[in-house]
Amino acid sequence: MLEIKNLHVQLEDEDKQILKGVDLTVEPGKVHAIMGPNGSGKSTLSYVLSGRDGYEVTEGTATLEGEDLLDMEPEERAAAGVFLAFQYPVEIPGVGNMTFLRTAVNAQRKARGEEELSAADFLKEVRAKAKTLKIDADMLKRPVNVGFSGGEKKRNEILQMAMLEPKMCIMDETDSGLDVDAMKLVSEGVNALRNEGRSFLVITHYQRLLDHIKPDVVHIMADGRIVKTGGPELALEVEHNGYADILAEVN
Amino acid sequence: MALPQEKLTATEERLASLAMPEMCGCTRAAREDALARVQEMGLPGRRDEYWKYTRPDTLISAQAPRAEVFDAGEPMIFEDMDNLKIVFVDGVFSPEESDDLTLEGVMIDRIEDICGKDIHWAKELYGALESRGQTPVPRPLAALNTAFAKDGVAIHVTGKPSKPICLMYRHASETSDAMLHHVIRVEPDAEVTVLEVGPAASRFNKVMEIDIADNGTLHHVRAQGRDHERRAMTHMFARLGTESTYKSFTLTANGVLTRNEQVVELTGDDAVAHVAGACVGDGDFHHDDTVFITHDAVNCESRQVFKKVLRNGATGVFQGKILVKEGAQKTDGYQISQSLLLDDDSQFLAKPELEIYADDVACSHGSTSGAIDETALFYLRSRGVPVKDATNMLTLAFLAEAVDEIEDSEVAEKIVNRLEDWLARRS
Numbered sequence: 001m002l003e004i005k006n007l008h009v010q011l012e013d014e015d016k017q018i019l020k021g022v023d024l025t026v027e028p029g030k031v032h033a034i035m036g037p038n039g040s041g042k043s044t045l046s047y048v049l050s051g052r053d054g055y056e057v058t059e060g061t062a063t064l065e066g067e068d069l070l071d072m073e074p075e076e077r078a079a080a081g082v083f084l085a086f087q088y089p090v091e092i093p094g095v096g097n098m099t100f101l102r103t104a105v106n107a108q109r110k111a112r113g114e115e116e117l118s119a120a121d122f123l124k125e126v127r128a129k130a131k132t133l134k135i136d137a138d139m140l141k142r143p144v145n146v147g148f149s150g151g152e153k154k155r156n157e158i159l160q161m162a163m164l165e166p167k168m169c170i171m172d173e174t175d176s177g178l179d180v181d182a183m184k185l186v187s188e189g190v191n192a193l194r195n196e197g198r199s200f201l202v203i204t205h206y207q208r209l210l211d212h213i214k215p216d217v218v219h220i221m222a223d224g225r226i227v228k229t230g231g232p233e234l235a236l237e238v239e240h241n242g243y244a245d246i247l248a249e250v251n
Numbered sequence: 252m253a254l255p256q257e258k259l260t261a262t263e264e265r266l267a268s269l270a271m272p273e274m275c276g277c278t279r280a281a282r283e284d285a286l287a288r289v290q291e292m293g294l295p296g297r298r299d300e301y302w303k304y305t306r307p308d309t310l311i312s313a314q315a316p317r318a319e320v321f322d323a324g325e326p327m328i329f330e331d332m333d334n335l336k337i338v339f340v341d342g343v344f345s346p347e348e349s350d351d352l353t354l355e356g357v358m359i360d361r362i363e364d365i366c367g368k369d370i371h372w373a374k375e376l377y378g379a380l381e382s383r384g385q386t387p388v389p390r391p392l393a394a395l396n397t398a399f400a401k402d403g404v405a406i407h408v409t410g411k412p413s414k415p416i417c418l419m420y421r422h423a424s425e426t427s428d429a430m431l432h433h434v435i436r437v438e439p440d441a442e443v444t445v446l447e448v449g450p451a452a453s454r455f456n457k458v459m460e461i462d463i464a465d466n467g468t469l470h471h472v473r474a475q476g477r478d479h480e481r482r483a484m485t486h487m488f489a490r491l492g493t494e495s496t497y498k499s500f501t502l503t504a505n506g507v508l509t510r511n512e513q514v515v516e517l518t519g520d521d522a523v524a525h526v527a528g529a530c531v532g533d534g535d536f537h538h539d540d541t542v543f544i545t546h547d548a549v550n551c552e553s554r555q556v557f558k559k560v561l562r563n564g565a566t567g568v569f570q571g572k573i574l575v576k577e578g579a580q581k582t583d584g585y586q587i588s589q590s591l592l593l594d595d596d597s598q599f600l601a602k603p604e605l606e607i608y609a610d611d612v613a614c615s616h617g618s619t620s621g622a623i624d625e626t627a628l629f630y631l632r633s634r635g636v637p638v639k640d641a642t643n644m645l646t647l648a649f650l651a652e653a654v655d656e657i658e659d660s661e662v663a664e665k666i667v668n669r670l671e672d673w674l675a676r677r678s
Contacts, residue, residue: 050633053625078635090630094648100631103644108635143648160634 001199002026002049002168007060009041009048018044020224021060026168026217029196033210034203035235036221037243042203043087045221046172049201050084051077064168078104079111081167083160085174089153092144097156100144101126105163129162133189151182158189169193170201175209187212207239222247258293261311262391265294268313269399276366281378285397288382292391301388304568304600305510305539310392310484315428315454318480327419328474328665329446334417335359337404341422341452342429344402348421356410357443362403362432373405376434380460380488384514388543393486393512396458400432407436408443408467415444420451422478427452433459437467437495444470444659450478457485465492465519471499472662474669475509479535482508493519493548500657502666503530503538504673510539510568517544517551517579527556527656529666531673532565532597539568540588546579546612555586558653560646561597562677572604575612582607584614591649592620639678646674 002025009019018041026032036042048055049062051074062069064080072080092100106116117125130140133155145153154174161169171190175183190200190213202213210218210232218234219226222243227250228234238246254262266289275282295307309316330336337359338348344361352359365371378397384390406416418433429452437443441464451457463469475483483506489497503509513526530538544553559567569588590599601618623645631641647670654670657663 052629052633073638074629074632075635075637075641078633084633086630090627092627092630092645092648094651095644100634100644103640104631104634104636107637107640111635111637164634 001028002062002064002201004062005060007048007062008058009044009055010058012054012056018224019048022224022226024219024226026199026201028199030216031194031200031202031213032217032219033215033235034201034219034221035205035238040221041224042221043172046084046170046203049170050074050082075107076111078164078166079108083164083166083169085157085161085169085171087172087174087176089145089157091146093146095144097142097144098126098140101160101163104160108164126163130159132192133159133162134185135159150177151179154178154182154186155189158186162189162193167197168199168201170203172203173205174202175204175206183209184212207235210235220246222250254293258296261296262289262293264313265311265395266290271399272363272366272401274366276368277371277374278362278366278377282398284382285378285394288385288394289391289398292389292394294391294395301541301570304570305508305537309482309508310454310456310510315426315452316482317425318453318478318482320422320425321450321476321478321480323477327448327476328669329417329448329662330419332415332417332661334415334446335412336417336419338419338421339402339429339431339451341424341427342402342431342455354412354414356408356412356441357416358407358409359416360405362405363401365405371405372407372436373434376436376460376462377432380462380490381458381486383490383516384486384488390486390512390514392456392484393458393488396430396432396456396486400430400458403432403434405434406443406445407438408441409438411442415446417446417448420447420449422450422452422481425453428454430456433457435459435461435469437461437463437469439464440466442468444472446662447471447473448476450476450481451483453481455481455483455485457483459485459487461487461489461497463489463491463495463497466494467492468496469498470658472657472659472666473499473501474666475501475503475506477505479505479507481506484510486512486514489513489515489524491515491517491519491522491524494521495519496523498525498656498658499527500653501528502669503528504669505532505536506538507535508537510541512541513543515544515553517546517548517553520549520551522548522551524552525554525556525656527554527653529558529650529653529670530567531560531670532562532567533677534563534565536561536565537568538566540571542571544573544584546573546575546582546584548579550581551579552583553585554656555588556653556656557588558650559590559599560593560650561590561599562593564596566597567599569599569601569603569618571602572606573614573616575607575609575614577608579609580611582609582612582614584612586616587652588618589649590620591646592622643671643674643678647671
C-alpha cells in the first residue's frame with residue numbers, strides 16, 4: 001500500500017534536516033504504529049505524506065500503490081486515498097461542517113471520475129455515520145470544528161475518515177487531548193473502518209491508544225529515522241521502560 | 252470663513268453645471284438651505300481629512316466621466332423575487348418599467364410630483380436628516396444632492412407591506428450623471444424591506460433619508476453590481492426612535508469608485524442599528540465605506556460589520572466611527588472591519604474610531620488585514636477539495652459574518668450566489 005524509501009526531508013525556510021532516511025512499508029489491511037520521543041519527526045512524516053507546504057524532500061520516495069505521492073497536490077493525494085487525521089483539527093469559521101463534508105466527498109468522487117453523491121444519499125450516510133460516533137445534528141450544522149471540544153474535534157476527524165473512505169489513514173496523535181471515554185469512542189470508530197483494503201499509520205506517544213487500536217507492526221522513530229521495528233510487544237516495552245533503553249540499544 | 256481658492260473654483264464650476272428643478276414646491280426651502288451649505292462648505296477636495304483615502308475629483312467634476320454601459324447578460328439580483336419594483340433609468344423614474352405603486356401599508360410618491368405640491372408629509376423630512384448629518388463632519392455631496400436631485404421616491408410606511416420595495420436602477424447612457432433623493436418615513440410599529448439593485452448611471456449621487464419612528468423597522472439590502480466604470484457616491488441618513496430597528500447590508504462587486512456613507516443616529520432608547528457590507532474587488536477597484544453612528548439614547552445597540560476581499564491591486568477603505576454622547580448609557584457598540592488581501596498589490600485602509608462621553612458602555616472595535624489562512628487551506632485540500640474551490644470556500648467564509656447580517660434568508664442566499672458567481676468567474 002504505502003512504501004517509503006530513504007526519505008530525507010528538510011524545512012523549506014531553514015536548513016534543518018528533519019527526516020534522515022525513513023524506510024517504511026505498510027501492507028494493505030495492516031495497522032502500523034509509529035512511536036517516538038518529541039522531535040523525532042513523526043508529525044513531519046505525516047505532513048510530508050499528505051502534502052503540506054513548508055517541507056522539502058531532498059532524497060527518497062513515497063508511493064501509494066505504486067504511484068508517486070510526492071509529485072501530487074494535497075487534494076490529489078486525498079483523491080488517491082490518503083487521509084490525515086490532524087493532531088490539531090483546524091477551526092474554519094463560516095464553513096458549515098456538513099457543507100465541508102459534502103464538498104470534500106464529491107470533490108474526491110469527481111477527481112476519481114465517479115458520480116457525485118446526491119444530497120439525499122449524502123445526508124442519509126452522514127447521519128448514520130455521525131450517530132455511531134455520537135456526533136449530534138447540531139455539530140454537523142456548526143462551522144467546521146468551531147467551538148468543538150477536544151474530543152468532538154477528534155470524533156469529527158473520524159467522521160470525515162468514515163465518509164471519505166480512504167485507503168491509507170494517517171493518524172497524527174489522535175489520542176492527544178482525549179479522555180478515556182473519548183479515546184474509546186474514537187478507537188471504536190477507527191476499528192469499525194478496519195478492513196482488508198485499508199491501512200493505518202497510527203502516530204502516538206503512548207501505548208495507551210494501541211490498547212484500543214491494536215497494531216500489527218510497531219515502529220520506533222528517533223532523530224528522523226525508524227530505529228526499531230517489532231510487534232505490539234514493542235509498544236509495551238516503551239510503556240514500561242521509556243525510549244531511553246531502546247535508543248541506547250540502537251545507538 | 253472663505254474657502255481656499257481651489258475648492259471655491261471646483262465648487263463654482265460644479266454648481267454652474269447644475270440647476271434646481273423648475274418647480275420645487277414644498278422642497279424649495281430645503282433645497283435653498285442645502286445650496287447655501289454647499290457654498291459654505293465647498294465640495295470635497297483631496298486635502299480634506301475625510302477624503303484622505305478616496306479621491307473625490309471625479310465625483311465633483313462638472314461633467315461626469317464617461318462610463319461604458321454594462322450588460323451582465325443575466326437578470327438583476329432581486330428581479331425574480333416578488334417585490335414592488337420602482338425603476339429608474341439613468342436616474343429618471345420609468346413608469347413603464349415600474350410596477351403599480353399601490354401596496355397596502357405603504358404610500359409611494361415621486362419626488363418630482365412632490366415638487367409640484369406645496370403640502371406633503373415629505374416636506375418635513377426632505378433634507379432634514381441630511382442637514383443634521385452635516386455635523387460634526389461635513390458631507391457636501393449630500394447637500395449638493397438635496398439641492399439639485401430631480402427624482403427619487405418618498406415612501407411612507409404605515410403598516411407592514413406584504414413584499415419588499417425594490418429600487419431598480421438601469422444605466423442607459425454613457426454620460427449619464429444621476430442624482431436621486433429618496434425619503435422614507437416608517438411610522439410606529441410599521442415594518443418594511445427596501446432593496447436596491449442595478450447600475451444607476453455613469454455617475455451616481457444618491458441620498459436616502461430614513462426616519463424610523465418608535466418600534467418601527469426597516470431592512471435595507473443593496474447590491475452594487477458589476478458595472479465596473481461607475482462612479483457612485485451614496486449617503487444613507489437614518490434616525491431611529493425608541494425600540495426601532497434599522498438594518499442595512501450592501502454587496503459591492505467591482506467599480507472604479509464607490510463611496511457609501513452611512514450616517515445613523517440612535518435618538519430613542521433601546522434602538523438597534525446594524526450596518527454591514529461585503530465587497531469584492533479586482534484590479535482597478537476602489538471602494539470606501541464611511542460610517543458614522545451616533546448614540547444619543549440609553550441601551551441602544553449598534554453593529555458595523557464590513558468585509559472586503561481585494562485582489563490585483565484593488566483598494567478598500569473603511570472609516571467607521573461610533574460616537575457615544577453624554578448620557579447614552581448602556582450603549583452596546585460593535586465595529587469590525589476586515590480585509591482579505593489575495594495578493595501583495597491590494598490594499599486596505601482603515602480608520603476605526605470611537606468617541607465616548609458616557610461611562611457605562613460596552614464598545615469594541617477591530618480591524619484586520621490578512622491573507623488566506625494557509626492552515627485552513629491545507630486542511631480543506633487534505634480532504635480532497637481542489638485549491639481553487641478551497642480558496643473560494645474560505646473567501647466566502649470570510650464574508651459570512653457580514654452576509655449573516657441579512658435577516659431574510661432568501662435574500663441572503665441570492666447575495667451568496669452572486670458572490671459565488673463572482674469568485675467562480677475569477678478562479
